Amino acid sequence: QSALTQPRSVSGSPGQSVTLSCTGTSSDVAGYNYVSWYQQHPGKAPKLMIYDVNKRPSEVPDRFSGSKSGNTASLTISGLQAEDEADYYCCSYAGSYTFLFGGGTKLTVL
């Protein structure tokens, strides 16, 4: 099992949209519709933002959306805001009750 692949950093200006990618394999991302995304601010615990590829917890703004195509899952943040600046991690179910995280993407709001 190898970690899912995420770009190290992504940036965008307030109001813009950004898309963060998460690439896996047929054994994880492509094999199951169980990709989740977590936001982590410095010194804080991760927070669930998206689950089951494209579902959003009620408390998460609808500016956050998720999708998947083949081996790659994506998190799109529209109407970027300063408070969105954080690290974002994807996670995929990998079968047999095991899980893989991505290496994380640092989102900078310019």
Add this chain to the structure above:
Amino acid sequence: QLQLQESGPGLVKPSETLSLTCTFSGGSISSYSYYWGWIRQPPGKGLEWIGNIYYSGSTYYNPSLKSRVTISVDTSKNHFSLKLSSVTAADAAMYYCARLRGDFHWYFDLWGRGTLVTVSS
């Protein structure tokens, strides 16, 4: 209010066993739909899944750590525990416990604040 709280020594000597406990408050750990997991994060690095346990005691571990990890649950105390043996400097990390939603979903929906573990003699 649902909460998870990690506890345990913040300093472990090399070659010894790391032991942490996670206490769930505001609900029952004996829930049909949930598993209970441990995730760690070395300083400045990404998240790594360690393993999960169901209230019945069924356990599932990261293959890369399986030989050194034991996760257990005590439903009477509403907590679950992590033991990691033969620790080295590479095991120094923030350790998080989390609730894992199962039942045709798989995601970590509730996290503890984390506890920092240092490995040093």
